[in-house]
Amino acid sequence: MAADGHPLQPDSSVAPLFAPLALGGLALRNRTAVAPMTRVSASADGHATARMADYYRAFAAGGFGLVVSEGIYTDQAHAQGYLFQPGLADHSQREAWRPVVEDVHRHGARMIAQLMHAGALSQGNRFRAGTRGPSAVRPKGRQLAFYRGDGEYPLPQAMTEDEIANAVRGFADAAARAREAGFDGVEIHGANGYLLDQFLAEGVNLRDDGYGGDVRDRLRLTVEVAQAVRAAVGADFVVGVRISQGKVNDFDHKWSGGEDAAAVIFGTLGRLPVDYLHVTEFEAWQPAFGEGPSLAALAKQHAPIPVLANGSLHDPAQAAGMLARGEADAVTLGRGALTHSDWPQRVRTGAVIAPFDRELLSPIADLANADRRQAKRDGGN
Numbered sequence: 001m002a003a004d005g006h007p008l009q010p011d012s013s014v015a016p017l018f019a020p021l022a023l024g025g026l027a028l029r030n031r032t033a034v035a036p037m038t039r040v041s042a043s044a045d046g047h048a049t050a051r052m053a054d055y056y057r058a059f060a061a062g063g064f065g066l067v068v069s070e071g072i073y074t075d076q077a078h079a080q081g082y083l084f085q086p087g088l089a090d091h092s093q094r095e096a097w098r099p100v101v102e103d104v105h106r107h108g109a110r111m112i113a114q115l116m117h118a119g120a121l122s123q124g125n126r127f128r129a130g131t132r133g134p135s136a137v138r139p140k141g142r143q144l145a146f147y148r149g150d151g152e153y154p155l156p157q158a159m160t161e162d163e164i165a166n167a168v169r170g171f172a173d174a175a176a177r178a179r180e181a182g183f184d185g186v187e188i189h190g191a192n193g194y195l196l197d198q199f200l201a202e203g204v205n206l207r208d209d210g211y212g213g214d215v216r217d218r219l220r221l222t223v224e225v226a227q228a229v230r231a232a233v234g235a236d237f238v239v240g241v242r243i244s245q246g247k248v249n250d251f252d253h254k255w256s257g258g259e260d261a262a263a264v265i266f267g268t269l270g271r272l273p274v275d276y277l278h279v280t281e282f283e284a285w286q287p288a289f290g291e292g293p294s295l296a297a298l299a300k301q302h303a304p305i306p307v308l309a310n311g312s313l314h315d316p317a318q319a320a321g322m323l324a325r326g327e328a329d330a331v332t333l334g335r336g337a338l339t340h341s342d343w344p345q346r347v348r349t350g351a352v353i354a355p356f357d358r359e360l361l362s363p364i365a366d367l368a369n370a371d372r373r374q375a376k377r378d379g380g381n
Ligand SMILES: Cc1cc2nc3c(=O)[nH]c(=O)nc-3n(C[C@H](O)[C@H](O)[C@H](O)COP(=O)(O)O)c2cc1C
Pocket: 035, 036, 037, 038, 039, 069, 070, 071, 114, 189, 191, 192, 242, 280, 282, 310, 311, 312, 313, 314, 332, 333, 334, 335, 336, 361, 365
């Protein structure tokens, strides 16, 4: 028996999930990770709280090998996306993360800070009025109600080259603070429609200054951020990049150019000084472009670094299948981890995996709402 009382040998079909993995120099006890999830539960001035420490600790105690934090804003200019989002934009925000990370470590998991600049999708920023993006193009869709948004997104101003340089510096400085706070690494949020993904997306990036143009030019900002972050944290600290096709405001978006675009994007990212790629799709195993390989498999094909796959992988057989087929090196769970903070232990023991309860995130996706939902369920409602 393992120290936690579970059999050492899980059912062989899910065994791939429990093999150790190295991300750069970071040893993970298994291949299950918590996906980044914004919970808008920090203090109004962006400090992580004791309740957040409880929330993150539960995933470590439940057996996950890695916890990726919610998206953390990087600067005191235009990075913040949501009110009550935590930051790593100054020393006091850095100090607030320290006990959270220590708790996760105490329970045997590693923790990576996801660094996020919301760009034109910002719907709550206590530092600045107005939003910034690659070009003055109003984002599709409507603001997210479960993060207290309402109505259309504002029309952003196109970033100046100085503003771009400051945003890059913001990522680098926040990464240095993450290291000082005790995090084991940082994940650059290049996915889901936020600033870096806005630069990658041809529909909203109309620039002609070297940050816009073909797919390589549109990736330039992500490349510069990764290089600046690496320079800020040194060689012996994990740096990853998260990437997606879909966006929070344009769920079904696909890269034009299909597999050719994927080859350029993953080939470029794979040559960066980064330790892993985190690839997300609605269902991670589905073909990325109607037919053919999944997006995670394409990342594996074109980048010589570990790939974390995300998207509806709470079914243990699906999750283990991604690893067994070599489409990914680890899996990350969002909703599955919210349903069961001890998902890995449940899988090892063959316990039932319940469906996701959307009420946990409704009407507001914060921890107070989840606590109320839990109390209601405990009370039998
Ligand atoms: C409440 C909530 C908040 C999220 N916040 C973030 C975030 O801050 N950064 C990010 O990259 N993805 C975020 N996501 C997306 C998840 O990381 C993940 O991609 C998504 O939930 C799909 O994975 P799943 O099918 O395992 O839930 C969020 C998802 C949820 C449900």
